[in-house]
Amino acid sequence: xxxxxxxxxxxxxxxxxxxxxxxxxxxxxxxxxxxxxxxxxxxxxxxxxxxxxxxxxxxxxxxxxxxxxxxxxxxxxxxxxxxxxxxxxxxxxxxxxxxxxxxxxxxxxxxxxxxxxxxxx
Amino acid sequence: xxxxxxxxxxxxxxxxxxxxxxxxxxxxxxxxxxxxxxxxxxxxxxxxxxxxxxxxxxxxxxxxxxxxxxxxxxxxxxxxxxxxxxxxxxxxxxxxxxxxxxxxxxxx
Numbered sequence: 001x002x003x004x005x006x007x008x009x010x011x012x013x014x015x016x017x018x019x020x021x022x023x024x025x026x027x028x029x030x031x032x033x034x035x036x037x038x039x040x041x042x043x044x045x046x047x048x049x050x051x052x053x054x055x056x057x058x059x060x061x062x063x064x065x066x067x068x069x070x071x072x073x074x075x076x077x078x079x080x081x082x083x084x085x086x087x088x089x090x091x092x093x094x095x096x097x098x099x100x101x102x103x104x105x106x107x108x109x110x111x112x113x114x115x116x117x118x119x120x121x
Numbered sequence: 122x123x124x125x126x127x128x129x130x131x132x133x134x135x136x137x138x139x140x141x142x143x144x145x146x147x148x149x150x151x152x153x154x155x156x157x158x159x160x161x162x163x164x165x166x167x168x169x170x171x172x173x174x175x176x177x178x179x180x181x182x183x184x185x186x187x188x189x190x191x192x193x194x195x196x197x198x199x200x201x202x203x204x205x206x207x208x209x210x211x212x213x214x215x216x217x218x219x220x221x222x223x224x225x226x227x228x229x
Contacts, residue, residue, distance in 0.1 A: 035218065037164075045156070045164065045207050047218040059216045062122070095163055106211035106218070107154040109175065111163040 002026040002110045004096050009115030016086050016119070022079040022096030022112055030054075030074035033099035035108060036081050038092035038117075048094070049081065052103045064090075086119045093117075123212040125221035132227045139195040141224045143208030146189060151210045153191040155184060159204045167206075168193060195226070203228045 008020040022034070036048040049070040050059045058070055069082040079096050093116050097108035126144040133139040143153060153171050156164040166175050168184040171191065181196045195202055208221035 037220075044205075044223040045158075045209075045220040047209075047220060050216075050218065061217060097164075100169070106152060107166065107169050107209065108156075108164075108218075109166050109169070111165070113163050 002098070004098065004110060004112035006094060006096055006112045006115035009094065009117045011118045011120065012086055013121050014087060014119055017082070017084045018086065018117060020081040020083065020094055020115060020117070024077045024079065024098075027098075029077040032101050033103050033105040034072060034079045035097045035099060035105070036070060037095045037097050037108065039095070039114075040089070040092040046092075050099075050105055051079070052105070057103070083117070088119050091117060091119045122215065122217065123210065123219050125208055125210065125219055127208060127221040127224045129222070130225045130227065132229055133198045134229045135198055135200060137198055139198050139202070139226055141193040141206050141226065143191040143193070143221045144189055145191075145210065148189055148191050148210065149187045153184065153186045154209045155193045156207045156209065157204045158207065164207065198228055200228050202226060
């Protein structure tokens with residue numbers, strides 16, 4: 001059974017940093033591209049970042065480019081999101097989401113349950 | 122950036138058909154994917170590549186895509202279909218994944 005479990009969310013002050021993790025199990029993690037998707041309270045879904053299966057290809061949404069860094073450790077079956085210079089508008093539930101494989105990456109077939117990040121003073 | 126527009130809400134009686142539209146410039150040239158999200162839960166993929174259904178998704182869910190509009194159709198609507206629905210595409214010009222604005226489906 002595919003499982004994605006996010007952790008690392010919490011309350012952080014504006015300008016602060018936070019590192020999210022996503023632990024994957026039930027599939028060959030190193031064969032799948034991964035993404036982070038977020039959802040502000042009461043709002044819609046927003047794609048944040050993509051990383052290919054090897055980690056060699058990375059993309060970011062314009063809203064986080066230069067502040068967030070996606071990475072992965074295939075030996076640890078883990079995905080990460082380093083978030084710096086956080087703003088109030090980054091407050092959201094952050095989901096890790098798996099791509100369909102083969103680095104096609106154009107949809108998300110499995111999602112974690114999400115971790116809440118709150119940016120507030 | 123590429124924009125996907127959905128109606129904020131759709132209401133439908135049980136047993137009837139719900140149609141949720143997703144509008145975008147020449148969206149028919151892209152592959153459209155659909156997600157269902159119930160309150161407090163993570164999204165679930167219900168349609169990919171315009172009209173394919175993942176295993177476990179009822180045949181009542183179907184999709185189409187042409188011109189400037191993609192459509193998710195839910196036939197014989199049940200109370201359990203009440204949820205938010207989002208369309209999504211991959212914008213190849215930017216390599217960004219884009220979500221629609223979302224549609225809340227209410228079963229009367």
